[in-house]
Amino acid sequence: MEMFLDFFANTGFGLADYRNFIMIGIGIIFIYLGIAKHYEPLLLVPIGFGILLGNIPVFKGLGLSIYEPNSVLHYLYFGVTKGIYPPLVFMGIGAMTDFSTLLARPVLMLLGAAAQTGIFITFLGALALGFAPNEAASIGIIGGADGPTAIFLTAKLAQELIGPIAVAAYSYMALVPVIQPPIMRLLTTRKERLIRMEEPRTVSKREKMIFPIIAVLLCCFIAPAALPLLGLLFLGNLLKEAVVTERLAQAARTSVIDTVTILLGMTVGASTQADVFLTGKSIGIFALGAVSFGIATAAGLIFAKIMNLFLKTRINPLLGAAGVSAVPDSARVVQMVGQAEDPENFLLMHAMAPNISGVIGSAVGAGILWSFMVG
């Protein structure tokens, strides 16, 4: 009987407290949202399952917990803490992305820049709430609505916050169809939402091949700290556009990004152990993340309206909401809100331009914050 009680005391049931069950509940909700509601299933399912793994209470010293140096999960988590996975995800994104719409209407790139205002306003908000500058920078980047970028910057600046920040970033990315439409309707008139966009010009293959080279050189000369993310983003894109490297592009956009997404999602989920995750800071991070995301969306919309004061051909201000870099969800939301007013107005293709420039802008923003904090 004594042996049985000893054994029981070392099982999950014996070691668990209520917080573990709360986190397991959150993990199950993530899995449910991914599978049943199709909210970012490729991210929410591995993260949700990782939350389950991370919150099974284990006996300390056996090398099982993600935070124990000799555990398998710890080695897999190495790719997160050292910032290895996010650039590999970016390479896959680059190999999947077609920059044609951006090249056809470069002016839409400004919307991607405007939406990054959310990052810096939230940074100020986090400072005002008493977060240290490195933590505030990591929280601010949630406004970029880019999971890999948020994880990359947090891994560099505030490793202890990776769990809450990653979960917040991916949660808000998954909730783009819920968060953005009310802000979009609030800040635009029906007349503005009905604006149709001009047909973009045809972009040549050579332009698409030259673009990643120019973009990586220019952006990384301006913000060198964005090199790991933008370097691999544009490498992936060059592999795609060069045609002769199709095999590599195929690997980057399938096996590489899929493998890394599984490892990234699972380990980030596992890092949300109840004792680390359920703190006052996490609540603050979630609240600020929501504010950041809202400000980013609003900034893009307002900037689009300001641009219309100067442009000869007006643009649909809904495109501004796609300036956050949740690719391609925010572009899809723009299409959805636009079509709610006019079913024959197709904005998706046009919204991809600010959406992709948002990815570039948030990576540049992350690089700037990183260099500020270490400088």
Next chain:
Amino acid sequence: MTGLEAIFYHNGFAMAAVGITIVFTALVSLSLIISQLHRALFVWDNRRSYIKKALRLFSEPKPPESEPVVKYFDNIYESARQFNLLIRATGEPFSLPELIRTAETRGIAHAHSTVSHLIAAGLIVGDGRGYFRWNREAYEQLLRQEPK
């Protein structure tokens, strides 16, 4: 430390302002460059014709090779006066070789082409017997048209 005090203490406003400015700078520069990319490629594709045009700007204009150099053309009035005097001195009718030879010995430049041009202008006309005459009426009409 919280509130504005924390922001000022950590130099937050300056970092935010510089940060957003750099993001805008990067994306605005990139958009400016890529907006001109297709034009740059068009120029590259047609570089030979652009180089030719550029070289033409820096070199002196040359008349087309197919047309003869007719320096006297602008001064047909002067040529007509010279040959009017010459023919009056040598007498009519005259043969063209003789007229040209006389003109050359008197130092008239480009005698052959000038005579050819005077024939084209109707100032030297054939007399139907293998010789030529000076058309005085055409000469006087030409002088009346001379710009003052």
